[in-house]
Amino acid sequence: MPPASVTPKRSQRWIATLRRVVATWWVRQSPSRQDRLATLGPLISVLLFLAAIISAFWYLRNEEIERETESVKRDTEIAQQQIRLRLIENQEQLVRIAREVVTRQIDAHEFSAQAQAFARERPELTHVTWLSAKRERRSSVGAAGFQADGLMSVNGDDPSMPMPNQSNAAEIAFEAAKERRQPVYSPPFSDVNGTTVFQLHIPLIDRGGFAGVLIAEYTVEALLRYYVPSEVATRHSIAVLDARDQIVSSTVTPMPGQGLRRASLLHDVPLAPALNGLVLRGQGWRTSIGLINNALFWLVLALAGMTVWMLLGTWRHMRRRTQIQNALTLETNFRRAMENSMLTGMRAMDMDTRITYVNPAFCAMTGFSEADLVGRTPPYPFWPTDRREENARLLQQELQGRSPSGGVEVKIQRKDGSQFDARVYVSPLVDTKGKQTGWMTSMTNITEAKRVRDQLSASHERFTTVLEGLDAAVSVLSVNPPELLFANRSYRLWFGADPAGHALLAGGQLMGTTSRRGGLDDGDPEFDEVDDYSGLPAEALTDIGSDPREVYVESLAMWFDVRARYLQWTDGRLAQMLIATDITMRRHAEAQAALQAEKAQVTSRLMTMGEMASSVAHELNQPLTAITNYCNGMVSRVRNDSIDKEALMAALEKTAKQAQRAGQIIHRIRNFVKRSEPQRQPAFATDIVEDAVELAGIELRRRNVAIHTYVAQRLPQMMVDPILIEQVLMNLLKNAAEAIDNASLPTSRRHIELRVVPKHSAELGGQIEFSVTDMGPGLPDEVLARMYEAFFSTKADGLGIGLGLCRSIVESHQGRIKAENLYNGSLVVGCRFAFTIPVTITSEQLRQEAVQGTPGSAQRTEPTAP
Numbered sequence: 001m002p003p004a005s006v007t008p009k010r011s012q013r014w015i016a017t018l019r020r021v022v023a024t025w026w027v028r029q030s031p032s033r034q035d036r037l038a039t040l041g042p043l044i045s046v047l048l049f050l051a052a053i054i055s056a057f058w059y060l061r062n063e064e065i066e067r068e069t070e071s072v073k074r075d076t077e078i079a080q081q082q083i084r085l086r087l088i089e090n091q092e093q094l095v096r097i098a099r100e101v102v103t104r105q106i107d108a109h110e111f112s113a114q115a116q117a118f119a120r121e122r123p124e125l126t127h128v129t130w131l132s133a134k135r136e137r138r139s140s141v142g143a144a145g146f147q148a149d150g151l152m153s154v155n156g157d158d159p160s161m162p163m164p165n166q167s168n169a170a171e172i173a174f175e176a177a178k179e180r181r182q183p184v185y186s187p188p189f190s191d192v193n194g195t196t197v198f199q200l201h202i203p204l205i206d207r208g209g210f211a212g213v214l215i216a217e218y219t220v221e222a223l224l225r226y227y228v229p230s231e232v233a234t235r236h237s238i239a240v241l242d243a244r245d246q247i248v249s250s251t252v253t254p255m256p257g258q259g260l261r262r263a264s265l266l267h268d269v270p271l272a273p274a275l276n277g278l279v280l281r282g283q284g285w286r287t288s289i290g291l292i293n294n295a296l297f298w299l300v301l302a303l304a305g306m307t308v309w310m311l312l313g314t315w316r317h318m319r320r321r322t323q324i325q326n327a328l329t330l331e332t333n334f335r336r337a338m339e340n341s342m343l344t345g346m347r348a349m350d351m352d353t354r355i356t357y358v359n360p361a362f363c364a365m366t367g368f369s370e371a372d373l374v375g376r377t378p379p380y381p382f383w384p385t386d387r388r389e390e391n392a393r394l395l396q397q398e399l400q401g402r403s404p405s406g407g408v409e410v411k412i413q414r415k416d417g418s419q420f421d422a423r424v425y426v427s428p429l430v431d432t433k434g435k436q437t438g439w440m441t442s443m444t445n446i447t448e449a450k451r452v453r454d455q456l457s458a459s460h461e462r463f464t465t466v467l468e469g470l471d472a473a474v475s476v477l478s479v480n481p482p483e484l485l486f487a488n489r490s491y492r493l494w495f496g497a498d499p500a501g502h503a504l505l506a507g508g509q510l511m512g513t514t515s516r517r518g519g520l521d522d523g524d525p526e527f528d529e530v531d532d533y534s535g536l537p538a539e540a541l542t543d544i545g546s547d548p549r550e551v552y553v554e555s556l557a558m559w560f561d562v563r564a565r566y567l568q569w570t571d572g573r574l575a576q577m578l579i580a581t582d583i584t585m586r587r588h589a590e591a592q593a594a595l596q597a598e599k600a601q602v603t604s605r606l607m608t609m610g611e612m613a614s615s616v617a618h619e620l621n622q623p624l625t626a627i628t629n630y631c632n633g634m635v636s637r638v639r640n641d642s643i644d645k646e647a648l649m650a651a652l653e654k655t656a657k658q659a660q661r662a663g664q665i666i667h668r669i670r671n672f673v674k675r676s677e678p679q680r681q682p683a684f685a686t687d688i689v690e691d692a693v694e695l696a697g698i699e700l701r702r703r704n705v706a707i708h709t710y711v712a713q714r715l716p717q718m719m720v721d722p723i724l725i726e727q728v729l730m731n732l733l734k735n736a737a738e739a740i741d742n743a744s745l746p747t748s749r750r751h752i753e754l755r756v757v758p759k760h761s762a763e764l765g766g767q768i769e770f771s772v773t774d775m776g777p778g779l780p781d782e783v784l785a786r787m788y789e790a791f792f793s794t795k796a797d798g799l800g801i802g803l804g805l806c807r808s809i810v811e812s813h814q815g816r817i818k819a820e821n822l823y824n825g826s827l828v829v830g831c832r833f834a835f836t837i838p839v840t841i842t843s844e845q846l847r848q849e850a851v852q853g854t855p856g857s858a859q860r861t862e863p864t865a866p
Contacts, residue, residue, distance in 0.1 A: 050304040055262035065265075068284055074266045075232040076282030082227045083280070084272045085125070090216060091183055091200060091273075093118060094128075098202045098214045101130065108139045115141035124222040127152070128159075128198060132212040135162050135174070152215075160191050160199065160217055169201060170215075177201035179208050185274040188220065188242055196220045196248045198276055220278070221249040236284045237263070243277040265401065298603045345443040348429060353378055354393070365422070365445055367415030384413040398426040399439065409446070420447045424718045473560070473580040477502045478573050485575055495554060505551055505562050505580050507724045550583065575658040627655050683722045685715050685768055691722075692729035693754070699734055703741040706751040707733070712758060715768060716839045720813050725770075725837070728806045728817075729754070732772040735803075739776035739831070749775035759836065767815070777829035778821040810835045 026034065075580045100106050108116065108130070115128040119141050124432040129140040137152045152161045154790040162174035173186030186199040193578055195260070202214040220240050228238050228251055239250035250632050263283035336732070339346060345362030349355055358373050366373075379388045387410075394408055407425040429438040467474050473491035477484055477499055482500040495501025548563045560580040569575045582691060634651050637643035643651075689711055700707055718725075736752045753773045760766050810817045817835035821828050 072284035079228045126217040177203040218744045347441040350438040365761040696733040711756040736774035767836040773832040
């Protein structure tokens with residue numbers, strides 16, 4: 001153990017070290033922070049003092065509550081112990097008497113004598129009764145110790161008497177004692193006098209059999225009055241509560257018409273050893289005045305609050321002064337830094353034009369130091385020698401207030417003899433009292449600015465030359481008011497200097513003009529003046545592009561490709577720029593190409609029908625021959641008068657049906673080959689396929705080729721030209737039939753499959769796919785690579801426009817066409833042509849097609865012609 005002298009020395013060293021650390025930390029703080037901490041120190045001390053006072057009061061209050069609670073608990077347990085001892089003692093005496101009754105040491109007369117002596121010494125008992133096993137009263141002694149023949153009557157009016165087949169408290173205790181063979185306390189109940197009582201049932205067991213019970217009935221009020229110590233009842237209120245938390249009896253009796261004030265301190269214990277639902281409750285009330293009524297506490301709180309308020313006011317005042325001081329320092333430093341870092345040279349002169357101040361920028365511009373310039377009078381050392389008279393005249397002009405607002409351009413000579421262009425501004429120097437003390441001059445080097453301005457002028461000239469040489473018309477028109485700001489040579493050549501040409505190319509009225517109400521004439525004075533661009537920022541409009549559009553100018557008979565864009569003009573006004581390119585020749589070329597494409601379509605259809613002419617003639621010959629036979633037969637039978645009206649009507653109907661069939665064939669052929677403008681209209685794939693198969697069936701039967709068609713159900717409508725799509729199908733079916741026939745394939749491979757199904761892809765979206773698959777010899781690779789070229793054909797008499805035209809038709813409908821060979825290993829077993837038309841495909845249609853999978857009710861098969 002270290003000596004006692006070592007501990008003080010160690011403490012002194014720790015204190016000294018802590019003092020040095022605190023002193024070092026305090027010195028490192030700024031003065032404003034030291035002031036703030038010095039102000040916050042007393043505030044924190046007062047707050048800590050207030051917290052200590054409140055904590056002390058709180059601790060004392062809790063200590064008082066804890067002492068009072070402990071006192072209530074102790075007195076309640078003392079009362080419980082006294083009552084418990086009395087009940088146990090009574091129970092032991094009754095058990096002894098019951099033992100003597102069972103052993104027949106005493107009879108009913110002797111029992112009455114012992115019970116009388118027992119009851120006289122115990123005022124808490126109302127009576128002691130001996131009942132047989134059949135609930136017959138053998139003997140009953142009242143509370144005064146005398147025989148009570150009126151107690152425990154069997155007529156059913158006494159609630160203290162156990163009655164069979166009832167659920168009163170006495171019966172419950174009787175049955176429990178009979179069943180358990182041990183003393184049982186009954187639940188509390190009201191006797192014939194309205195007093196709350198409970199019973200103790202001592203079973204009489206004779207040779208193992210139940211012979212009855214001894215009943216001792218207690219009053220709750222007497223138990224409290226006689227067995228709660230007086231000192232306990234003086235300090236606290238002791239009450240007995242039933243199972244419903246209602247007071248049965250209490251040591252404190254309230255005034256009539258008033259209830260007991262609820263106690264703030266409670267302690268509950270069971271009424272042992274009865275344990276029959278009764279609770280012994282001790283109640284106490286606080287005697288102290290409480291924390292909030294403590295005058296000393298509130299006095300301390302008020303003084304502490306006043307101190308805190310005064311410290312806060314002092315702290316705010318010091319903070320305001322610190323802020324003002326910091327703002328002044330920052331303002332001074334800012335002005336000094338601004339003067340020292342600005343690129344503009346500053347010079348101050350007194351009323352005698354003597355230089356009194358120059359900033360570093362002025363010295364850097366001229367190359368002279370501050371000592372070289374301060375105190376100098378005209379001519380100044382930075383004036384060029386050959387321009388001193390001119391600069392002196394300009395200086396006098398400026399001092400007289402006749403200098404231009406934009407400043408004066410002068411030549412300045414550096415200390416090394418070089419010169420530069422500068423712009424000088426002179427203004428009066430006025431003090432805080434409003435008196436002029438001199439002149440302030442600012443000087444800016446404009447050498448680079450003049451060079452940039454000259455370059456911009458040259459660039460503008462070159463740019464204007466380029467715009468003037470363009471073949472396109474370029475014009476710029478301000479939005480409000482409509483003013484032609486720029487127009488190149490091509491615009492002036494076509495439209496002159498009139499802004500109406502710009503409005504004509506823009507496709508509307510002049511921008512910024514007033515818009516009329518509907519129904520008013522131009523001369524009507526009642527109209528609304530509407531600024532279409534009011535409130536719109538020019539920056540937002542200049543970021544908006546415009547899609548090109550084509551405009552036809554009737555007065556010039558010319559087509560223009562017009563591109564428009566909003567821009568902010570040099571003066572800040574919002575303007576619209578138009579670039580109009582002459583596309584008249586291109587439009588003529590496109591019109592000629594469209595006309596040639598239309599002619600090619602009609603030519604292709606005519607060629608197709610020319611190739612099918614013999615088949616069509618054969619197809620028409622059948623209904624015409626039938627019509628002739630029907631007519632000859634009817635004429636012959638009419639002459640012989642061997643036909644009745646019904647037979648004649650049947651023959652005429654058959655004749656009409658054959659004529660209708662021939663008319664349908666001719667109508668389809670006329671629709672297919674007639675020349676008409678492409679017309680897009682809603683159409684169903686089923687109708688197009690039926691018409692194409694009907695026309696192609698003639699050629700297929702001639703070539704002995706079967707066709708199998710499958711059209712998916714519930715396909716959406718297409719916006720197409722049905723004749724053009726029918727032409728594509730006709731061409732693909734005819735090519736497939738020719739390939740099969742020219743290859744002389746066997747019957748098992750002489751068939752074509754036409755399928756129409758919905759498709760969907762992430763790239764193209766919803767579409768309907770038409771596919772024509774044959775079992776022919778396929779196409780060579782060089783043919784697959786060139787089959788869409790114009791005038792390329794593998795047929796000896798072909799013109800080479802069929803597949804190219806099909807591709808143009810499909811792509812004009814925003815679709816795609818492709819061809820591929822079908823392989824079985826490395827052997828080509830057929831060819832498949834497919835093209836798609838974009839539509840809107842729903843998920844329900846795709847699920848329906850996936851469920852069908854193979855051809856079902858929508859499939860139709862054309863048999864091979866015999």
